Amino acid sequence: DTGVSQDPRHKITKRGQNVTFRCDPISEHNRLYWYRQTLGQGPEFLTYFQNEAQLEKSRLLSDRFSAERPKGSFSTLEIQRTEQGDSAMYLCASSSFEGGYTEAFFGQGTRLTVV
């Protein structure tokens, strides 16, 4: 397994357009997380899935954002009607949860620039 994979690595879009990012977690991991990281800040939690169920969403995740993990494997994060404030690095992480502590592994991120 090559780790958490995110696609694309970079995306430039015009304001008002929709964008979709994909995350492929480590294959045996049942938890998947999305974070957003703006310049000069640490990552901020957006949402997470356990298998295909979306268990929690941050208040940062406005109605324009939607995330899915349809078969409990890969996940997509869609942003509709993008705004310049959406420009950020979007990070995906995965972990294996069976009770107790397990480490989360991060992908390399998708950098979104809204122009």
Added chain:
Amino acid sequence: AQSVTQLGSHVSVSEGALVLLRCNYSSSVPPYLFWYVQYPNQGLQLLLKYTSAATLVKGINGFEAEFKKSETSFHLTKPSAHMSDAAEYFCAVSEGGGGFKTIFGAGTRLFVKA
């Protein structure tokens, strides 16, 4: 509610000097604590983690951190800086294992001078 404060957004050291990056946390339950490193345009790599076992935690690349409950601190140290250590470092706290709602600090950028 959890929170993390990293003291100093930028730290500069000379090659071979001690590295000390400061982190204080707030948590209502015994926390899991982490240090991550991030190189430009890359994701986060876990350096080390505290999960209620030994208070002195050793990580990769010669880094270590000490959990001090009385001071609510989890400072990161390395005895001798190397040029390759130049990166952004994030302290993080989680009240659940497995990265569940891990809260990150704002980061400290480490510069290493030759």
